[in-house]
Amino acid sequence: xxxxxxxxxxxxxxxxxxxxxxxxxxxxxxxxxxxxxxxxxxxxxxxxxxxxxxxxxxxxxxxxxxxxxxxxxxxxxxxxxxxxxxxxxxxxxxxxxxxxxxxxxxxxxxxxxxxxxxxxxxxxxxxxxxxxxxxxxxxxxxxxxxxxxxxxxxxxxxx
Amino acid sequence: xxxxxxxxxxxxxxxxxxxxxxxxxxxxxxxxxxxxxxxxxxxxxxxxxxxxxxxxxxxxxxxxxxxxxxxxxxxxxxxxxxxxxxxxxxxxxxxxxxxxxxxxxxxxxxxxxxxxxxxxxxxxxxxxxxxxxxxxxxxxxxxxxxxxxxxxxxxxxxxxxxxxxxxxxxxxxxxxxxxxxxxxxxxxxxxxxxxxxxxxxxxxxxxxxxxxxxxxxxxxxxxxxxxxxxxxxxxxxxxxxxxxxxxxxxxxxxxxxxxxxxxxxxxxxxxxxxxxxxxxxxxxxxxxxxxxxxxxxxxxxxxxxxxxxxxxxxxxxxxxxxxxxxxxxxxxxxxxxxxxxxxxxxxxxxxxxxxxxxxxxxxxxxxxxxxxxxxxxxxxxxxxxx
Numbered sequence: 268x269x270x271x272x273x274x275x276x277x278x279x280x281x282x283x284x285x286x287x288x289x290x291x292x293x294x295x296x297x298x299x300x301x302x303x304x305x306x307x308x309x310x311x312x313x314x315x316x317x318x319x320x321x322x323x324x325x326x327x328x329x330x331x332x333x334x335x336x337x338x339x340x341x342x343x344x345x346x347x348x349x350x351x352x353x354x355x356x357x358x359x360x361x362x363x364x365x366x367x368x369x370x371x372x373x374x375x376x377x378x379x380x381x382x383x384x385x386x387x388x389x390x391x392x393x394x395x396x397x398x399x400x401x402x403x404x405x406x407x408x409x410x411x412x413x414x415x416x417x418x419x420x421x422x423x424x425x426x
Numbered sequence: 427x428x429x430x431x432x433x434x435x436x437x438x439x440x441x442x443x444x445x446x447x448x449x450x451x452x453x454x455x456x457x458x459x460x461x462x463x464x465x466x467x468x469x470x471x472x473x474x475x476x477x478x479x480x481x482x483x484x485x486x487x488x489x490x491x492x493x494x495x496x497x498x499x500x501x502x503x504x505x506x507x508x509x510x511x512x513x514x515x516x517x518x519x520x521x522x523x524x525x526x527x528x529x530x531x532x533x534x535x536x537x538x539x540x541x542x543x544x545x546x547x548x549x550x551x552x553x554x555x556x557x558x559x560x561x562x563x564x565x566x567x568x569x570x571x572x573x574x575x576x577x578x579x580x581x582x583x584x585x586x587x588x589x590x591x592x593x594x595x596x597x598x599x600x601x602x603x604x605x606x607x608x609x610x611x612x613x614x615x616x617x618x619x620x621x622x623x624x625x626x627x628x629x630x631x632x633x634x635x636x637x638x639x640x641x642x643x644x645x646x647x648x649x650x651x652x653x654x655x656x657x658x659x660x661x662x663x664x665x666x667x668x669x670x671x672x673x674x675x676x677x678x679x680x681x682x683x684x685x686x687x688x689x690x691x692x693x694x695x696x697x698x699x700x701x702x703x704x705x706x707x708x709x710x711x712x713x714x715x716x717x718x719x720x721x722x723x724x725x726x727x728x729x730x731x732x733x734x735x736x737x738x739x740x741x742x743x744x745x746x747x748x749x750x751x752x753x754x755x756x757x758x759x760x761x762x763x764x765x766x767x768x769x770x771x772x773x774x775x776x777x778x779x780x781x782x783x784x785x786x787x788x789x790x791x792x793x794x795x796x797x798x799x800x801x802x803x804x805x806x807x808x809x810x811x812x
Contacts, residue, residue: 273720288731289724289797423774424450424463426553426602 271300272309279313316411320404328357328373328402329380331388332366334395343367346393355383366398377401441557445780449764453774460803461774462791465602467666467747469794471703472714475665478706479699487698493690495523495674496701502708503674510634511644513652519679522686523704525696527632527660527673529689531596532558534628534656534675537684539564543593548579549782550750552602552630564593570784573752576741577606581615588619594626597645600633603781603790604750605743610643617648626681628656632673633746635664635715638723640744646676653678656685663746664715665707670700722747722793725800729793732804736811738789747794750778754787756811764789771806 270290274281283301287294304310319326335346343361347368351359358371370388374380381399389397406413431439446463453459470476494500500517507513515521524530531554539545539562547555548569559566569587571577584595597616599608608616620627629645646655660673673696675685695701707715726743733740733751740751753763760777767773778785793800 270720270724274724285728288728291727419468421461421464421466421468422450423453423459423461424446424776425465426444426446 268300268304271297272304275301275310275313279315316408318413320413325375326373327376327380328371328405329384330400330402331370331372331384332362332398332400333368333370333388334365334397335367335393336395338393341393346391349391350388353383353387355380355387437560437563441560444553446553446776449774449776449780452765452768456768456772459768459772459774460795460799460806462793462795462800462803463774463776464792464794466668467663467718467794468796469666469718471666471670472707472711474714475667475703475707475711479670479703482699482702487702489698491523491695491698491701493695494521494686495696496698496705499523499701499705499708500674502705503676506708507644507657507676511647513644513647513676515676516679520676520682522675522682522689523696523701524660524673524675524689525671525693526662526668527630527658528554529671529693530658530660530673530675530685531555531628531630532561533685533688534658534681535559535562535564535594536688537681538594538626538656540593542591544589544591545593546584546587546595548583548596548598550577550601550603550778550785550788551596551598551781553781555596555598559596565591567592568782570782571604571606572784573739573741573788577601577604577750578608578612579616580612581619584616584619588623588625592623592625594628595620597627597629599631600637600642600745602633602746603748603776603778603785604788605746605748606750607637607640607642607745609640610648613643613645613648617645617651620654621650624654626654626656627651628658630658632658632660633663634659636719636722636747637745638719638726642745656681661704661707665711666718667700667703667707670697670703672696672700672704725793725795725797728797729791729800729804732800733791733807736804736808738807738811747792749791749793750785750788751791752788760786760789767807767810771810773803773806773810 271286274286283297284294287297347359350356355372355374356370357373360369362369372380384397384399388394500521503521504515504517507515535558541563543564544567545559545564546567546569548571556566567587569583571579634642646652646657656675656677658675662668730740730749733749737755738751740749743749760779764775764777776790778788778790
């Protein structure tokens, strides 16, 4: 199972027949394992890492840190769930340290993001304060480096 | 500048250049070649190891080390062999750090071979052993392993090759170029013969970590073998550190001492920055190494199945990162096949006879290439055969 996950994590587009060749299992076995992994929610989604800068798309990312004051009945999960509902919010994490929640927000301009935070996040009852860090450049995203690949430096034939 | 060849010693003159060289010259200058001819990992050394080397430079570590190598590295080597195989090599006098396993093999031979001594080497095998035996003044005696026996060395074969002049055996499993491995039982046959004829065994196990679907048995871990084994290993293959040149020899103090004597007068020490990278690799490199091994294993399955599907008979290689398919069904020799494949489809492989006569009719294909390249190579081979 873990082997299949490692392969899919590297290449979500891979064909089950190929996974079968890579793992030495039958294609039927691989297909049923994948289905099990999908059904149980271990595989959440198949996702592409896109270098939007290269497309020329004007996306702006910001990391927003929030201080939360919990109400009598609500916990972090509840406020996190509320915030997660916004499409602009790409990730929500509970963190240790000075702040409680860390969000990644995506918009088309600084104004976009700033207004979103001001209108939708800061106004939430439990949010005490926010700190916004605008992302200037992304070098590595979820384990994938966005630098140009170096050419192989190996000789063509060696003993 | 003519006639300078006369100055070259008879000993060197007697050794032909490696057959690999000829193929290398053919490939150079060709574009769009997929090379399965490379005897090293396609991975770059894991970053944390490179970082340790860089840090050592920043800190000003640019001097010689002790001849035997940094004590901290010898301790790390000792620990890792204790962890992996339960062996107890004393870092003080049983471990020598060398510039790669090649130097270690050369030192081992020079330390033990007297003129006229015979050293048994099984073929197909790595190209350096026979020349190294000759350079050390010995006589190589070849034992040919076979496809039928999955290129393992048997006790009976070994027995046949022994004469009163036999001094040592070079054992090299997991094997380059065949990918063959020897089980504990196979190795015990060799051990029995070694004891019976009081032979020394030089065991080059540089591919030990690259063993698939089973556990490698270290030769010196066999009963009573530590006293007659020179164990050679290094980080080139396991941690993708070929160009850093770090290997090590382990064995009885007398023999390691003799090797150290040659090493201190000739090499002095392995490069200090590489030694510091090696400490990092041995102490903290396991998880990245294991990830590479899992990746090789996948490529191995894909590639070996692919070769057999093409009708190129290939036994299952359980070690290193080579497949060794037979081309006999095509009616071509290894060299014909390799040259035509290169010219027509731009896939470079190495003819098996480069690794000894018994490799004739086979190809060495390294699967230390990306999956994408391996798949394209198989497609091109299919076109070539079609």
